[in-house]
Amino acid sequence: MTRFLIPLAAFVVLVGFLVVGLGLNPRQVPSPLIGKPAPEFQLQQLHQSEKTLTSKDNLGKVWLLNVWASWCVSCREEHPLLVQLAKSGIVPVYGLNYKDQREDALRWLKQFGDPYTVSIVDPEGRTGIDYGVYGVPETYVIDKNGVIRYKQIGPVTVDALQTKILPLVKELQG
Amino acid sequence: MKKFGLLLALMLLLPLSLPPLLSVSWAKEAVPVAENPELEERMIALSEELRCLVCQNETIAASRADFANDLRREIREQMSADKSDKEIIDFLVARYGDFVLYRPPVKSSTMFLWFGPFILLLAGAIVLVIYLKRRRKRIEEPILSEQQLKQAEALLKEGKGNSA
Numbered sequence: 249m250t251r252f253l254i255p256l257a258a259f260v261v262l263v264g265f266l267v268v269g270l271g272l273n274p275r276q277v278p279s280p281l282i283g284k285p286a287p288e289f290q291l292q293q294l295h296q297s298e299k300t301l302t303s304k305d306n307l308g309k310v311w312l313l314n315v316w317a318s319w320c321v322s323c324r325e326e327h328p329l330l331v332q333l334a335k336s337g338i339v340p341v342y343g344l345n346y347k348d349q350r351e352d353a354l355r356w357l358k359q360f361g362d363p364y365t366v367s368i369v370d371p372e373g374r375t376g377i378d379y380g381v382y383g384v385p386e387t388y389v390i391d392k393n394g395v396i397r398y399k400q401i402g403p404v405t406v407d408a409l410q411t412k413i414l415p416l417v418k419e420l421q422g
Numbered sequence: 423m424k425k426f427g428l429l430l431a432l433m434l435l436l437p438l439s440l441p442p443l444l445s446v447s448w449a450k451e452a453v454p455v456a457e458n459p460e461l462e463e464r465m466i467a468l469s470e471e472l473r474c475l476v477c478q479n480e481t482i483a484a485s486r487a488d489f490a491n492d493l494r495r496e497i498r499e500q501m502s503a504d505k506s507d508k509e510i511i512d513f514l515v516a517r518y519g520d521f522v523l524y525r526p527p528v529k530s531s532t533m534f535l536w537f538g539p540f541i542l543l544l545a546g547a548i549v550l551v552i553y554l555k556r557r558r559k560r561i562e563e564p565i566l567s568e569q570q571l572k573q574a575e576a577l578l579k580e581g582k583g584n585s586a
Contacts (some may be wrong), residue, residue, distance in 0.1 A: 274478060275478075277475060277519060277521045278519060278521075279518075279519060280516060280517070280518070280519040280520075281516075281517065289503070347488070369434070372492075373492045374496075376492075377492060377496055377517060378517060379517070380518050380519075381518040382475035382476055382489050382518065383475070383476060383489075416468070
């Protein structure tokens with residue numbers, strides 16, 4: 249009997265690895281920045297290029313940093329959710345316009361709605377590198393002390409918002 | 423035949439006349455390469471060790487993704503700023519994690535990655551040895567015991583006697 253049981257058990261284990269492996273999203277690479285202070289930046293604002301925003305301006309509040317671009321297709325997917333979130337006033341959303349053209353970005357926001365408290369621009373993707381951005385959209389939850397607590401890679405989904413982002417924001421605000 | 427010869431000569435000569443034309447158009451695109459070929463070589467050597475996170479089976483050196491382009495620019499700039507390879511790698515790992523390295527460091531979370539194959543190899547070898555030992559035993563073990571052999575011989579003799 250063990251003659252068959254051992255190979256069978258080995259096979260089941262292998263299938264288990266395969267099933268789990270297939271279910272994983274290879275694009276979800278854990279960010280080493282979680283639990284670390286958000287990289288500093290001082291960037292021009294999208295709407296008023298003479299003004300800047302620095303990472304320190306938001307100390308003392310919980311905020312979201314959403315990396316987006318007008319050329320990014322899946323940004324459209326998550327955008328209505330962000331607009332809704334901004335309307336609810338639960339947490340301020342800041343936009344980092346990544347490797348984009350100012351006119352395109354402004355037109356895009358006019359067309360789809362502007363959820364951002366302030367939008368800043370990173371035309372060459374340098375702040376993007378500091379934040380470990382490799383696929384827009386990406387969304388960071390940053391706490392009152394300016395520490396990154398969560399990173400959503402890819403579009404924000406209803407599920408991610410309800411099960412991860414909002415509970416975390418509440419906990420951090422509390 | 424003559425025409426053919428001419429055509430052949432043209433075909434052979436044509437490529438020779440092309441490089442000057444081509445190199446003009448290439449030179450324009452490859453300005454950063456031309457600026458400092460030594461640094462470029464060092465940049466490519468380092469970026470061959472790095473994974474492009476957008477197209478995960480390509481190196482930063484090989485990928486044409488915009489992301490890889492940006493990282494090559496970053497590496498190039500840091501090299502011109504006299505940063506060592508290790509400093510640049512630390513910079514990237516701090517932002518993108520160990521995944522950016524094609525040769526991840528040995529630590530608790532990568533133990534299985536590094537030693538898993540050897541563990542499997544060892545397990546396979548153990549199973550093989552056990553199997554071979556068992557098989558040898560089975561071959562060495564006589565199929566019939568002494569007593570059974572005698573019995574069989576007796577039966578055979580009996581049979582012979584009957585038929586004779």
